[in-house]
Amino acid sequence: MQAKNSSIRVLPEEIVARIAAGEVVERPASVVKELVENAIDAGASEIRVECVEGGKRLIRVTDNGSGIRSAEVALAFAHHATSKLRTTDDLAEIRTLGFRGEALASIAAVAQVTCLTRHVEETSGTLLRLEHGRIAHESRTGRAPGTTMTVEHLFANVPARLKFLKATQTERGHIDAMITRYALAYPHIRFALLHDGRLTFQSSGNGSVRDVLVEVYGAEMAAQMAAVEGEHEGIRVWGFAALPPLDHANRSRITLFVNGRPVQDTKLSHAVIQAYHTLLPPGRYPIAVIMVQVPPSEVDVNVHPAKAEVRFRDPDAVFGTVQRAVRKALIAQMQPVPIAIQAPPLSRGESAQEPTPATPVAPSRFAPLASQPTLTGSAAWERIGIPKQVQRPPEQTSAPAAAQPETAALPALRVLGQLAQTYILAEGPEGLYLIDQHAAHERILWERLMAQRELGAVASQALLDPAVVTLPPDAARLLEAHVPLLSDLGFEIEPFGNNTFLVRRVPAIMIQDDISAAMREIVADLESGESLLRRDLEARVLRRVCKRMAIKAGRVLSYAEMQALVRDLEACESPRTCPHGRPTMIHLGLAQLEKAFGRLG
Ligand code: ADP
């Protein structure tokens, strides 16, 4: 690899600086980030960001913060020069966004920088100009207290970097995302963003995150976001989370701040995604802005040159608090799935969960089910042994102030009948509800099982004769490894040698199931979920149980059965989606019906 006559040399300082700069300054948006953070650290209440050609040609950040003392302006551009950190102890208690003293030096190494600043306690300001990191001009000048940093011709002296800069539109997009994030995290600061001389974003600085949300996403989207709030052992969480069906195709709209610092933390995003569990369809992701505040000693921010990653002392506590706070906000405000009436609304197949078999499924499956109380609602739960009061977690007390046409709870519904042996038609004060019987029953079973799991283990029942299950060797090993997990879910499984198992107990609701078939499905779920957290795996198994045991489409239901099912659905915490995130119901509002029938206007 090495050239023949190469010898080891210490690199010239200028090259070292350029290499180091590469870690901090990747693109125009990184310059904007560093300059904005400096302005925030300086206590600014107004920050104005101007860009030309997506920041490639010019970036100017003006603030009304404390300013820099004349005697220290040049020093601010030296490497490792900072006013924010004095001792190593300070490093454990960082309360400012900056602390490395690297940003200005790095930026100056790869661009032309002009700094115009005046410290609040001084009567005149300083104008300093640097070219390729060297001071080219310094003079005294007047201005109001505050700082203006102008960065021009980024990477002009680093052709390799210059080549990797993207189209103006792309770089501009990164800057927009950066500024809107800070505007959300710092609602007390008035931000203005200008591209090529035109104002493209502005926040009022009035302190309301909700107002910034409107400025960032528009009123319509902002109205579909629920306020998040939570606190647990010194960890504070707040922000906003979009209510399904408002969602996004990837994770890019999950914005996270830790102690006022934007972070990319896969596990923290995962906590947010988890909170939407079963509320979003597979492959869709939340939109959320979540701020986390932890004592500075609980988080290490010094793990990444651009400070985009952090490390928590107790990550599980943080993730748990985030997940619960988001979940609580969603549950409190979930709205029914709206339907647009264009086609005849009752056409089949539009919302079918799964193809309805032409003939009801084999009678052998249904005969015992029909004689079981599984379908008669509450009676079934009592059989499982859960008193009604604990069926719903007691969390959903706070209803954030946002405008909401309907709350999460279902109104009392009157069953009208069954459609296509698949949907229950019900009437409520707000119109017609078409309930998917399978999806609804899945939701009901799911919440019951989850409530039991939360209290300890899922209620289980012994099989009269243990089921003998033989699996392929791989699957057998997998099942063996998960015996303890399954035992918390109500299964008692005894390895019997030769890839064979005796299943002695199962979750009570499964007592009539084909246990061999069920175990094979469950093992398949374990297989594809090897890298999942235990909690996720458990949820997956329970979802499988619910799916197997929920009444199928194509099953004729008696009026009493439908009534019981609807009552139980009304009692659910999230009645409007099944555990897989698909809707359990379609709601046709009276206004929609009147419009469809041409009764209005
Ligand atoms: P850091 O922010 O990590 O301290 P920087 O290189 O970003 O390092 O800035 C160096 C120093 O310059 C800061 O510590 C601060 O004292 C000063 N400074 C930079 N920008 C501003 C600003 N906009 N207002 C006031 N002081 C600033």
Ligand code: MG
């Ligand atoms: Mg800084």
